[in-house]
Amino acid sequence: MAYEDQCRHSLKPKYDCLLFDVDDTLYPPSSGLSEEVAKNIHEYMVQKIGIEETEVSQMNSVLYRSYGTSMAGLKAIGYDFDNDDYHGSVHGRLPYERLKPDHVLRSLLLSLPIRKVIFSNADKAHVAKVLSRLGLEDCFEGVICFETLNPNNYQAINTPDEIGASIPSYTSKSEILDIINLHGQSNAVSVLPKTPVVCKPFEDAFQQAFKLANIDPQRTVFFDDSVRNIQTGKLMGLHTVLVGKANRTNGADYALESIHNMKEALSVLWEANGDKSEAISFTGKVAIETTVTA
Ligand SMILES: [Mg+2]
Numbered sequence: 001m002a003y004e005d006q007c008r009h010s011l012k013p014k015y016d017c018l019l020f021d022v023d024d025t026l027y028p029p030s031s032g033l034s035e036e037v038a039k040n041i042h043e044y045m046v047q048k049i050g051i052e053e054t055e056v057s058q059m060n061s062v063l064y065r066s067y068g069t070s071m072a073g074l075k076a077i078g079y080d081f082d083n084d085d086y087h088g089s090v091h092g093r094l095p096y097e098r099l100k101p102d103h104v105l106r107s108l109l110l111s112l113p114i115r116k117v118i119f120s121n122a123d124k125a126h127v128a129k130v131l132s133r134l135g136l137e138d139c140f141e142g143v144i145c146f147e148t149l150n151p152n153n154y155q156a157i158n159t160p161d162e163i164g165a166s167i168p169s170y171t172s173k174s175e176i177l178d179i180i181n182l183h184g185q186s187n188a189v190s191v192l193p194k195t196p197v198v199c200k201p202f203e204d205a206f207q208q209a210f211k212l213a214n215i216d217p218q219r220t221v222f223f224d225d226s227v228r229n230i231q232t233g234k235l236m237g238l239h240t241v242l243v244g245k246a247n248r249t250n251g252a253d254y255a256l257e258s259i260h261n262m263k264e265a266l267s268v269l270w271e272a273n274g275d276k277s278e279a280i281s282f283t284g285k286v287a288i289e290t291t292v293t294a
Contacts, residue, residue, distance in 0.1 A: 015114055017215050021224035022120040022130055025243045031098045040090045041070050049079055066192055068199045069121050076195035077177040091126040101135035104260050109139040117213045118143040121199040144209045149198040201228040206236045
């Protein structure tokens with residue numbers, strides 16, 4: 001490396017992007033929203049998709065483990081349903097009033113002169129509602145969410161006849177893979193059908209996020225409450241912070257019991273970038289309307 005290049009390199013701040021999950025990361029699990037989501041997914045699988053109530057819990061846990069989200073798993077094994085209908089049922093009815101403005105987190109985020117991007121598996125409307133309730137809607141440069149990770153999948157589901165139908169049509173039961181039985185077999189992982197849904201914790205979701213938001217993983221810190229997401233994030237070259245846990249697990253560079261502890265644990269973010277704050281563009285633009293595009 002030439003001397004001039006070395007000088008230029010040493011002037012660069014160590015980190016130039018912070019990548020945040022939303023649910024149970026920007027707010028604590030004690031809100032109970034995750035339990036409500038689980039209940040709504042259960043209800044959707046029984047009432048709208050027609051899965052036997054007695055099978056739902058086991059099936060859901062197999063799908064979640066194999067595919068990252070219940071939705072990705074349901075689509076992989078053959079169910080076809082409208083994405084908006086699913087998100088409306090699972091997220092649309094959540095008790096968002098439980099989330100209150102978080103002035104502490106807002107101050108922390110705004111005091112960091114590094115660009116910040118949301119990276120969530122949830123739909124855009126849910127992310128917008130959560131950020132708005134927390135009073136953080138103007139703290140992020142962009143939002144990577146279900147719609148941005150799945151632009152083609154998202155548009156391919158509806159036919160004109162189905163739009164506006166109260167209950168979308170579903171694939172008949174005979175065409176559905178018996179995931180519970182398959183899971184018990186030793187070769188289950190190798191024969192699992194691929195899902196059309198792109199989501200964490202899989203590498204393609206991270207690759208897409210890096211491309212969409214122009215992220216250099218070596219210079220980015222990733223915050224998420226999911227151990228699996230953190231592990232993939234580490235494999236992809238990100239610096240990783242496991243949120244909501246007192247102890248680090250494999251793949252986590254840091255562990256924070258609460259996102260509020262980020263300054264104590266990660267003072268390096270403020271120190272490494274503090275003197276150069278003027279040189280780094282931080283616009284504080286409204287995040288939700290400015291979804292990151294390629
Ligand atoms: Mg989460």
